[in-house]
Amino acid sequence: MRDDPLPTQETIIEIAGLQKTYPGGFEALKDINLEIMQGEIFALLGPNGAGKTTLISTICGIVNPTDGRITVAGHDIIKHFRDARSLIGLVPQELTTDAFETVWNTVSFSRGLFGLPAKPEHIEAVLRDLSLWDKKDNRIMTLSGGMKRRVLIAKALSHEPKILFLDEPTAGVDVALRRDMWASVNRLREQGVTIILTTHYIEEAEEMADRVGVINQGRIVLVEDKASLMQKLGEKKLTLLLTDPVTELPAALADFNLRLQSNGCELVYTYDSAETRTGITRLLNALSDAGIRFRDLQTEQNSLEDIFVKLVSAKD
Amino acid sequence: MNVHAIRAIYQFEMNRMWRTIMQSIISPVITTCLYFVVFGAAIGSRITDIEGVSYGAFIVPGLIMLSLLTQSVSNASFGIYFPRFTGTVYEILSAPISALEIVIGYVGAAATKSIILGIIILITASFIVPLRIEYPFMMLLFLVLTAVTFSLFGFIIGLWAENFEQLQVVPLLVITPLAFLGGTFYSISMLPEFWQRISLFNPVVYLISGFRWSFTGQADVNIWISLAMTFAFTTACIVAIWWVFKTGYRLKV
Numbered sequence: 001m002r003d004d005p006l007p008t009q010e011t012i013i014e015i016a017g018l019q020k021t022y023p024g025g026f027e028a029l030k031d032i033n034l035e036i037m038q039g040e041i042f043a044l045l046g047p048n049g050a051g052k053t054t055l056i057s058t059i060c061g062i063v064n065p066t067d068g069r070i071t072v073a074g075h076d077i078i079k080h081f082r083d084a085r086s087l088i089g090l091v092p093q094e095l096t097t098d099a100f101e102t103v104w105n106t107v108s109f110s111r112g113l114f115g116l117p118a119k120p121e122h123i124e125a126v127l128r129d130l131s132l133w134d135k136k137d138n139r140i141m142t143l144s145g146g147m148k149r150r151v152l153i154a155k156a157l158s159h160e161p162k163i164l165f166l167d168e169p170t171a172g173v174d175v176a177l178r179r180d181m182w183a184s185v186n187r188l189r190e191q192g193v194t195i196i197l198t199t200h201y202i203e204e205a206e207e208m209a210d211r212v213g214v215i216n217q218g219r220i221v222l223v224e225d226k227a228s229l230m231q232k233l234g235e236k237k238l239t240l241l242l243t244d245p246v247t248e249l250p251a252a253l254a255d256f257n258l259r260l261q262s263n264g265c266e267l268v269y270t271y272d273s274a275e276t277r278t279g280i281t282r283l284l285n286a287l288s289d290a291g292i293r294f295r296d297l298q299t300e301q302n303s304l305e306d307i308f309v310k311l312v313s314a315k316d
Numbered sequence: 317m318n319v320h321a322i323r324a325i326y327q328f329e330m331n332r333m334w335r336t337i338m339q340s341i342i343s344p345v346i347t348t349c350l351y352f353v354v355f356g357a358a359i360g361s362r363i364t365d366i367e368g369v370s371y372g373a374f375i376v377p378g379l380i381m382l383s384l385l386t387q388s389v390s391n392a393s394f395g396i397y398f399p400r401f402t403g404t405v406y407e408i409l410s411a412p413i414s415a416l417e418i419v420i421g422y423v424g425a426a427a428t429k430s431i432i433l434g435i436i437i438l439i440t441a442s443f444i445v446p447l448r449i450e451y452p453f454m455m456l457l458f459l460v461l462t463a464v465t466f467s468l469f470g471f472i473i474g475l476w477a478e479n480f481e482q483l484q485v486v487p488l489l490v491i492t493p494l495a496f497l498g499g500t501f502y503s504i505s506m507l508p509e510f511w512q513r514i515s516l517f518n519p520v521v522y523l524i525s526g527f528r529w530s531f532t533g534q535a536d537v538n539i540w541i542s543l544a545m546t547f548a549f550t551t552a553c554i555v556a557i558w559w560v561f562k563t564g565y566r567l568k569v
Contacts, residue, residue, distance in 0.1 A: 063568060082318070084412075090407075092403075096404050097402075098404055105328075111324075113324050113325070113411040115413070116320060
């Protein structure tokens with residue numbers, strides 16, 4: 001766990017009543033209200049097609065909102081688009097690069113585009129930080145997928161943004177690079193950069209985020225501190241398939257969080273896998289003392305999908 | 317005004333020109349030289365002078381215009397279409413840059429390339445046929461205005477096109493025929509009355525006529541009408557682009 005200072009309580013991005021309906025009539029975003037705090041890492045979780053990219057693209061000015069209002073550090077993204085956008089760096093999900101350009105040129109181009117004068121020492125620092133320095137004169141088309149991903153990050157960091165959007169930064173990235181990226185993101189956070197990342201990997205949110213938002217079918221269905229969400233996700237189930245069905249649980253087992261199912265053939269124990277003491281040993285001992293025998297056992301963990309299912313069905 | 321962004325786009329586009337110099341400079345120059353050799357020197361020697369100007373010298377302004385039109389359109393349309401095609405346009409759209417600045421960057425670079433090309437062709441022509449420029453300032457004015465106007469037009473095509481075929485269709489099926497029928501190789505006054513009138517609907521007639529006037533002092537259409545029409549086309553293209561950005565047409569959803 002990190003022990004660096006917590007993000008401030010100042011809002012840096014404020015989204016109110018945001019709606020987006022695509023020309024075909026598809027409602028990608030439905031009444032989104034969300035606040036991002038300055039200096040935090042916010043993970044936006046959701047299945048494919050949930051609206052993650054549309055939301056990010058709208059904040060960055062690539063997609064026109066149908067309704068609602070977005071401010072970035074108090075600047076309206078439409079009326080004061082220059083002030084709003086110059087604070088933002090965006091790393092898109094697709095590896096869209098200028099294949100024929102060199103790494104150095106494309107990163108310098110991005111800096112210019114964001115209205116800043118050339119500053120070779122900054123570009124150098126960014127490239128070194130992302131292990132791209134020895135590739136600076138290579139054309140992008142000669143780089144591997146992971147390297148191209150780094151180039152996109154370098155472009156987004158070229159203009160020293162205060163807010164960084166990472167749209168599925170680790171999609172199709174190997175484990176080593178994923179670790180590298182997480183380290184870079186943490187360094188940025190220490191510099192006070194607010195980071196919003198989208199992902200459908202729960203581990204990614206777990207590793208990085210301060211807060212997690214879950215989006216599904218264009219609605220934000222949950223925004224929570226990572227700690228409390230992880231608690232829910234940490235819930236685990238142990239199912240014991242009993243040799244002989246029981247109709248009632250012995251009194252000795254009353255303190256355990258137990259439930260009988262399948263006509264008494266299965267015993268389900270729910271516990272928190274994040275706790276140091278899960279109570280499994282104690283349960284198994286108690287079962288043997290009570291003379292209850294089992295022929296098999298299985299465990300299952302609450303997945304992100306389970307959380308989605310719960311959240312979505314709760315709303316209906 | 318985001319000057320750094322304009323410069324970044326301009327330089328990006330100019331680098332692309334140097335990278336593809338065979339296609340963007342050398343190939344059009346060679347093509348135009350072949351026209352000079354065939355129509356100017358070989359066939360032209362059997363054609364009588366037109367309004368006191370040898371045929372070789374007569375076609376020089378027309379040929380410069382022909383490459384200026386086609387190259388402006390293809391440079392500018394490709395310049396904005398390619399980022400849309402590859403997806404890199406996301407960066408332009410998310411940058412703190414206004415529509416005007418985007419247009420200045422892309423269209424400025426495309427027009428610069430065409431002007432460079434026009435001047436190279438002009439210099440090359442001067443080695444092949446005897447050349448005389450009566451009004452150099454007006455010549456430059458027409459050169460620049462045409463390059464800018466058709467780069468704007470190309471930019472619109474680049475925004476409109478949904479695939480590479482559409483990108484080629486307008487230059488091939490509209491610009492080239494209009495340029496050939498607009499007096500590149502002949503004077504409009506050589507046509508029957510009826511076709512002369514029809515030709516006046518061809519915008520390229522005004523460009524070529526005005527440009528040729530700056531060389532020889534002879535024009536099919538009054539020079540001021542030519543100039544006014546050229547400005548009118550420039551304005552029409554600017555209005556169209558303004559509308560495109562106002563509505564986000566084909567750039568944003």
